[in-house]
Amino acid sequence: MPSDTNPAADIFGGWLMAQMDLAAGNVAARRSRGRCATISVEAMTFHHPVFVGDEVSLYAWILGVGRTSIRIQVEVWRRERESEATMRVTQALFTFVAIDSERKPRPVPPEPGVA
Template sequence: MTEAPPDQQPAIRVTTMPADANPYGDIFGGWLMSQMDMAAGLVASRHSHGRAVTIAVEGMKFHAPVAVGDEVSVYADLVRVGRTSMTIDVQAWRRGRHVEERCLVTQAQFVFVAIDEHRQPRAVQG
């Protein structure tokens, strides 16, 4: 498991809120996955200079819980480009509201395909 966040700016940084949590105050895994998908989508759209859609999420594991009030930083790094597809490594890290210590929460690879105005695959223009 990674011991320190990537040495780059996060694609997304957000504070978790009560609406994002279950009755016990733990953040829903689906909410966290959507933040990761948004971060990866930013990278995919920027690299392909247009619309890109998620086609797969590979290897998602939850390493630690996230609580209401935690700051979540999502890092996204383009690692592979095909003719129409892009693979992006994504990591989500949490930091308690009043501390500096950070913890890896989850990581996965998101695969996107660049699409045209008819929602058909198009060549990546990266």
């Protein structure tokens, strides 16, 4: 939306980062079966701008699970409104920690179906 842009009509990088955090957070909460908190973002690289009207797609997948943490890679791709061509615009590695009701780290449960 226009309110998410700078004066040059490029989408703010911070808006994209927020969307990436939401996508990664969904993956983390699903895998941990509960609440998680972002503890770090690494290697955020912007390859291309995103413009008002572009379709934005986010893809997130788990790279690793520790005792209380989950590392998730996120990529953002854009498609111009009148085109079928897509391009990766940014990527980053997010680390989350599973937390309990008191916001203290808790173990990530084993993956369902894995002994």
